[in-house]
Amino acid sequence: MNIIKAKSTENGWGLNLGELARIWKDGCIIRLNILDRIKKAYDSNGELANLLIDPEFAQEIMDRQAAWRRVVCLAINNGVSTPGMSTSLAYFHSYRRDMLPANLVQAQRDYFGAHTYFRPRGSFHTEWYKIANLKI
Known part of the structure; x- marks a missing residue:
């Protein structure tokens, strides 16, 4: 969503990200309930810079981050590739920091x-x- 928002801003597309989430759910194989929550977040705040800042998403991530780390560590320690989970965890860590490596x-x-x-x-x-x- 952040990449889509950035390109929309850069190119002046004026995309409504909440509406985009609704369209994806109604017209695609991605029929996940999380799309309803994404729509709600962007409908509540059309200028939302990142879903990690939305109060509901932020609280859920904060509540689950320890388990997230344990799963990624367990996978790494057992030689199991988890590119999506480990990359998203690294993104989460970098998004919260003032100084990055x-x-x-x-x-x-x-x-x-x-x-x-x-x-x-x-x-x-x-x-x-x-x-x-x-x-x-």
Whole structure:
């Protein structure tokens, strides 16, 4: 829903996400009851930035997050792939944080292409091979 909302805003489509959830439920194989709840959330707040901010969804996620983590950990520890569950858990964690580990990805790009990376004090470039005594 967030991707659809972002593209709608960017392109001026003016999509009503609550109505979109209703259409999906009525005209598609996705006939899940959660679509009624999604419609209700967007009908209550048409400017809702993310379903994780809706009070009902937020409370449900907060109540179930410990179990969610246990299931993902159990799957990982047993070598079971859960790409949807683990990725959505990572998204949930990143959505709640002020500071994200994205600077690690930036640092990796800087190492391979001198792209710089951002820290709270500004933008930096490091000559990584000098730090690690590596020959590139």
